[in-house]
Amino acid sequence: MTSKHQIPLPLPPSPIRDNTPLVPARMVNEWVYCPRLAYLEWVEGEWADSGDTAQGKRAHARVDKSGKQLPSPEDLGDEMLKTRSITLSSERLGVIAKMDVVEISEGTAMPVDFKKGKRPHVASGAYEPERVQVCTQAMILEDNGYEVPQGALWYVGSREKVPVILDDELRAKTISAISALRDAAASGHRPPPLENSPKCPRCSLAGICLPDETNLFSKKYTPRPLNPSDDPALPLYVQTPGARLRKSGERLIVETEEDSMEVPMIDVSQVVLLGPVSVTTPALHELMKSEIPVSWLSTGGWFLGHTTGTGNGNVAVREAQYRCAFDENRCLALSRNLVTAKIQNSRTMLRRNWRTEREDTTSKDQALERLKRIAKQAHNIDNVQQLLGAEGEAAAIYFASFENMLAKHPRSNLPNFSFSTRNRRPPTDPVNAMLSLAYALLTRTFTTITSAVGLDPYMGFYHRPRHGRPALALDLMEPFRPIVADSCVIQAINNGEVKPKDFIFNGPACSLKAGGRKALISAFERRMDQETTHPLFGYQVSMRRLINVQARLMARHLQGEIPVYPNYLPR
Ligand code: SF4
Incomplete structure (x- = not known):
């Protein structure tokens, strides 16, 4: 008999197969937000920066610098301590987390995750994906022997700390999200896009996911213009015989016998070299790291080949x-x-x-x-x-x-x-x-x-x-x-x-x-x-941009x- 007050016991996490990589706690957050987003990022390695992700990086800039070491559970004393950028994992759950801050007080540990923006005004104090992420971190700490009474979220925009209560319901949701993401990865099936969701216009991967374009064929509604209409970066052509391309900091410099010109690397989508033009090794390394392809053409424009970084791992x-x-x-x-x-x-x-x-x-x-x-x-x-x-x-x-x-x-x-x-x-x-x-x-x-x-x-x-x-x-x-x-x-x-x-x-x-x-x-x-x-x-x-959409x-x-x-x- 089940009573209406009964709380479901959390199911054990699904078994971890050999060679299954550990799921990052951040991806568990993404999965709860949108399963397709987590799949695209974690399984297919897709990534695109947006205003939001850039703000997020800034919000983490300080906490990403590691500070004091986290003492082992046995060494925790009564004194208060803040440790930053702590990476721990749990083999039982199959997860790993880089925790922004772990606060130590009275022999217990509390993970604190930093978020850009202001605290949302919702009954639970924070959105579910973020609470699940903190819960994942807390369970990892527990599996490493720490006592974790609660977690917290720190909102940089409003400078407010919101507690995350680690009740059975949140723990069950967290375990189920971890298992579902791992099972989706093992199945090789990308989850379908959300339907007409207000989440998509804010999603940095909208131009890669193509939610409305994909749904057009099954749901028949008109796509919203979620794609950026153009890419701000442009190709850089170098065609003066004897020209040399090198890098200085974040800039590319093209030198010819007569003069030189500079261009910020962020403004370059690809480099096109025609004829006898050379590139220095540091410039080529930087271009490959930034996934900016270099195309090699003969003087007459015949396409000879291209050099890329490790490329798309999908x-x-x-x-x-x-x-x-x-x-x-x-x-x-x-x-x-x-x-x-x-x-x-x-x-x-x-x-x-x-x-x-x-x-x-x-x-x-x-x-x-x-x-x-x-x-x-x-x-x-x-x-x-x-x-x-x-x-x-x-x-x-x-x-x-x-x-x-x-x-x-x-x-x-x-x-x-x-x-x-x-x-x-x-x-x-x-x-x-x-x-x-x-x-x-x-x-x-x-x-x-x-x-x-x-x-x-x-x-x-x-x-x-x-x-x-x-x-x-x-x-x-x-x-x-x-x-x-x-x-x-x-x-x-x-x-x-x-x-x-x-x-x-x-x-x-x-x-x-x-x-x-x-x-x-x-x-x-x-x-x-x-x-x-x-x-x-x-x-x-x-x-x-259209050609990019067509290829996708x-x-x-x-x-x-x-x-x-x-x-x-x-x-
Ligand atoms: S665009 Fe929408 S459906 Fe696609 S990954 Fe982002 S949130 Fe999910």
């Missing part, structure tokens, strides 16, 4: 990617999806950018009609060879019309560029030289982004793996070729940013001189910064969280 997403890559049907479905999107976006480019001074509207209508038909066919094709054929046919129609997007400047002093067909390796005319460089910049962008979100850029679904070829980056960038790479080439030409004197011919090969390369790179980066409304999610986002959505699709990979199809 093995589960790569496992899902490889499983898909070995499944012919899934590869075909993804290939069809990406190729169809590329054809649709090529059509959108022509429709939007066909110059009015090019009077041939009949051929415009014909080209758009043919591309529409091929996109429809591609959507239903059931083998890769036919898909390659459809892609080739669409590319031939698109590039046959490409010149119609280039401005004719009959009376201005701006030069006219002509284009008849796409050629490469080597490109033989200025427009093809620009297209080749723009595609190389796009390949570099997708390679670093796919790698940063935990995918393997070299294992694709449409492009087959080949030594040194970033097949997945090439797959994902297909729909973006017309709307990013071709678009920036067209803008650079039509705005008169590149001129015929910016090109050099060597036999049949045409390439850009340094000035032309610089102009095209800045047109490319401008395009990446341009804000656009995501047609599916409805919010404003920069192209740079591909990861979510591969792991089964969303049924289809949603392409970006501007109208």
Whole structure:
């Protein structure tokens, strides 16, 4: 018989398997706040700083400096003592905690956790996740032989100390949270996102978790703009032959024979080195530690490779990617999806950018009609060879019309560029030289982004793996070729940013001189910064950020969280 006053006894923690890492007490707090947050951070190693996390670091700055040592339980006397930054663990519970402060008084110990901000006005004195974290610390102290009558939270913002009563209910909740997090980690299943939760707008991982974008497919509500619309850090390009990149404190310094320039490392999202440019070892170490990728390009802009730190440790997403890559049907479905999107976006480019001074509207209508038909066919094709054929046919129609997007400047002093067909390796005319460089910049962008979100850029679904070829980056960038790479080439030409004197011919090969390369790179980066409304999610986002979201959505699709990979199809 159970009475209504009966308090459930805490269940024992779930058994710890061999090699199970100890769960940090902070992650138990996160689990109670949002299970997906704890999973993303602890199991998948995701992290993103926000205003809140930066404030939290400041609040801990003093207590993180270790001070007096914590005496052993037998040596506790009656005197009062404050010890800081104490790390202890409990094998029984499978948890570890770095305690901000442990106060010793009258032979007992009390963990005190520091929180930024002010004390919340709630009946229990503090939010549940924070009380669970303190309870975890208290139980670790108990398992190490200390008597712990209660815990406490110190709110830095209001300078108030709130006691945490260690009753049976809180202990049961704590043990159950520890077990649930460990079981989730062992299962390899990421918990689903919260639904329309007010917690998400404050969550530093919203841009990684994509809660509303993921829920869109199952719950059908419009996503809130939780993603930052742009990344404040930008790529740093170094292309002067002989330039040297070094670091000084928190800054990167680019030195050439003539001058030098400095940039704070926090403002740099990636470093792009073109041609004979060197980097010092300390600079490279710092870039790797900060997870800022370094891309190496030939002088002509050919993407040679990139250097990263230890990279994204999320093995589960790569496992899902490889499983898909070995499944012919899934590869075909993804290939069809990406190729169809590329054809649709090529059509959108022509429709939007066909110059009015090019009077041939009949051929415009014909080209758009043919591309529409091929996109429809591609959507239903059931083998890769036919898909390659459809892609080739669409590319031939698109590039046959490409010149119609280039401005004719009959009376201005701006030069006219002509284009008849796409050629490469080597490109033989200025427009093809620009297209080749723009595609190389796009390949570099997708390679670093796919790698940063935990995918393997070299294992694709449409492009087959080949030594040194970033097949997945090439797959994902297909729909973006017309709307990013071709678009920036067209803008650079039509705005008169590149001129015929910016090109050099060597036999049949045409390439850009340094000035032309610089102009095209800045047109490319401008395009990446341009804000656009995501047609599916409805919010404003920069192209740079959007590509990041798309790479994450591909990861979510591969792991089964969303049924289809949603392409970006501007109208
Ligand atoms: S964004 Fe929302 S669902 Fe995602 S981890 Fe954060 S709180 Fe959880």
